[in-house]
Amino acid sequence: MEPLGQRQAAVPIDATEQLKRAQALYRAGDLEGMRQILTRLDPKRLSLPERVGLALLKARLALDEGDSATALELLNSLTPKQIPDYLGKEYHRLRARALTLEGDLVGSLHERIRLNRWLQTPQEVEENNRAILQALELLPDKTRAKLKARPRSDLAGWLELRQILNAHPYRSEALDQAVAKWRETYPYHPADQGRFLERVIAKRVPAPPPSLQAGQTIALLLPRAGPFQAAAEVIRHAIEAARDFPGEPEPLPLSEYDSTAADVVLQYQRAAAQGARVVLGPLQKPELERLANLPRFDPPVLALNAIEGLTRPGLYQFALPPEEGVAQVADSAFAHGHRRALVLVPATPAGDRIARFFLDYWEKLGGRVLEIQRYPAGDVSAAIRRLLNVDESERRGERVRQLVGEVKLIPRVRRDADFIFLQANPEQGRLIKPQLDFYRAEYLPVYATWDVYTGHPDPRQDADLEGVRFCDLPWLLQGEHEAAPKVAEFEARWGPQPGPYLRLAALGMDAYRIPTRLLGVGGRYAGTSGILSVDGSGRIRRQLSCAEFRQGVPVIYGLAPDSLHAQGPRPGG
Structure with missing residues (x-):
């Protein structure tokens, strides 16, 4: 029997074994167990290659939590000479990912070029080469020209x-x-x-014959009155901006038909009888539904809305459904390794629709939604507290105080989630993100809908959105496009525009060019609203650019993942 007051010392676990257990727990998804081991692990008891493995594990964890700055700090603490060959691929891959998330596309490009020598399987080479071409595509021309090689x-x-x-x-x-x-x-x-x-x-297709000859007309079928009048006006301005842009081929003649002045079918037939080569519109879904009663379309129609499941010969549908942005920001989160989501949406019918779509889409990708909370128009703190289980933690703390007396307890937020999916406009987002940080949920990356961005860089106002990621139209994120006026130039001509109308402007500029650049041609067209392609049903699909708020300004970190964008369910109209 051991003397009173003495306990048998616990047998210390070998540091190497601790590291192996931590790595196994990470692979199994038990991040809390892994963190507990890491807090007890003494790096000094590890060999140099094992210390490198530990740094890579911590960097991987930081990236999973959206903390690319910490990941890069860990990776920068290592020198290339310290990296054993069997960890070279992981080291360069993590650096490329961290630099991309930091918005350093040039650094990421260099890292991916270094990574190539470590890759072995054809799939790895294919994915890395695609990422290199994507980075070069995203770099502005001036930056690309300055690269020294x-x-x-x-x-x-x-x-x-x-x-x-x-x-x-x-x-x-x-x-x-x-x-x-x-x-x-x-x-x-x-x-x-x-x-x-x-x-x-x-994948390149042969150059098409000109689909619109000189003198042939594009007909606009847009409303001149009613609730969509202002939206239609922005689209008209955008089409005019695209026609007038320097370097554009000879402007094509336009004729316009008011979709609210007479039956939309009669207006379409008028446009056809008067020689229209293609019709842009209608804009409203009820008008598209009436037009869809026609069995076929000659001339072809590029509708500026979409109805799921609708297909007709000669009918193309080009819209801005919010589900498209939701799907692609979900793809981005999934590609970053996140699997367990918390969802926070407004307590509105639109918020419920987005929550249902995200739940269905995320589960089909292979992820899990742990909880959905709806926040009201006023105070959002109650919904945030429920989402993070703060209320439950405080109730546990109250029971402890009843048992042991007054004691200071800090509420603990849940640790079973990987990220938060948020639908919010800029004002709501600026309230929600600081409250998430206040409740110690800064470790959870936030992926938001494109509504969170006004379309105008505003470092002072958007400082509260720091770290929030979202996918949006490249013209808004970059403020410019090689085949379009800058956002500032467009607004100088047509007046300031809110974010939703700037997105409509990008839609309008692309709509003018789609008949000659995409319809009947196939392939992909890098437009102002994204990289565009036509599917078998006549829907125009777009691949968005994704960005993260850094010092209050969106910094592009890549395109929405092409592999996931091409798979999975596509959004409804």
Whole structure:
């Protein structure tokens, strides 16, 4: 029997074994158990390769929690010479991811080029090469031009290849000749591994014959009165801005028909009889439903709304459904490794619709929704407290005080979630994000709908949205587009516009160009509202750009993940 007051000392667990257990718990999703081990783990008892493995584990955890700055700090504490070969791939992949989330697309590009030498499977090479081309596509022309590359280096090859692909948007003999010359200069370039470049070129379609000849008319079928009049006016201005943009081919004649002045079917038939080559509109869903009674459309119609399940020969549907942004920000969260979601939406019919869509979409991706809370128009704190289980924690604290007397207890928020999905306008978002931080939920990344952004950079007002991620139209995020006036120029001509109307303006500029750049052509068109493509039902799909608020300004960290964007259910109209 041991002497009174003495206990048998616990057998210490070997530090190497602790690290292995922590890594196993991370893979199993038990982050709380992993954190407990890490708090007891003494890095000094680990070998150098094990300390590198520990730093990578902590960096991975920080990225999962949306803290790319901490992840980058951990990764920067390591030198390339310290990285054992078997951890090289993980090190460079984490650095590329952290730099992307920090908005450093140039740094991420360099890191992905370094990563190539560590990749082994064709799928890994394919995904990394796609990410490199995507980063080059997102970089502004001025930034791309400033990149320094050694002659015949991998970076020089990527830059030249991007120039070739931009200069030859269609499959042609000129493209084949340019690629053949590029291959002579870069015979062992990573872009040519696993036939990656062949697949990129194979997706190009032949240049189409002009779909609109000189003198042929585009008809606008838009309302001149009623609740959609102001929205239609913004679209008209946007079409005019696209027609007048320097470098645009000769402007196509426009004729306009008021969709509210007479039956929409009669107006369409009038436009057809008067020689319209294509019709843009209608804008309102009830008018589209009436127009859909026609069995086919000649001339073709590019409707500026959409109805799920509707298909007709010659009918194309081009809309801005909020579900599209929800799906793509969900894709982004899933690609970042998040699986367990908390949902916070307004207590409105629109909020309920978004919550139902997110729940269905997220579960089909393979994630779980742990809880959905609705917040009222006034005080949002009660909904936040319920979402984070703060109320439950305080009730437990009250029971403890009843048992042991007065004691200071700090409420603990739940630790079983990976992120929060938020629907909020800018004013609501600026109230909600600080309250999440106040309740010690700053560890939870917030992914929001595009409503959270006004469309205008405002560092002072949007400082409260720090770290919030969302996917939106590239024209709003960048403030400019190579084939469109800058947002500031558009507003100087037509007056200040709120975010929803700026999105309609991007829609209008793309609508003017879609008949000549996309319809009957296929492929993809990088428009002001996103990277556009046509599916088999005639729906125009878009791939958005994704950004994170940094010092109150949205910083683009990439496109919505292409692999997930192409899979899964697509949003309704």
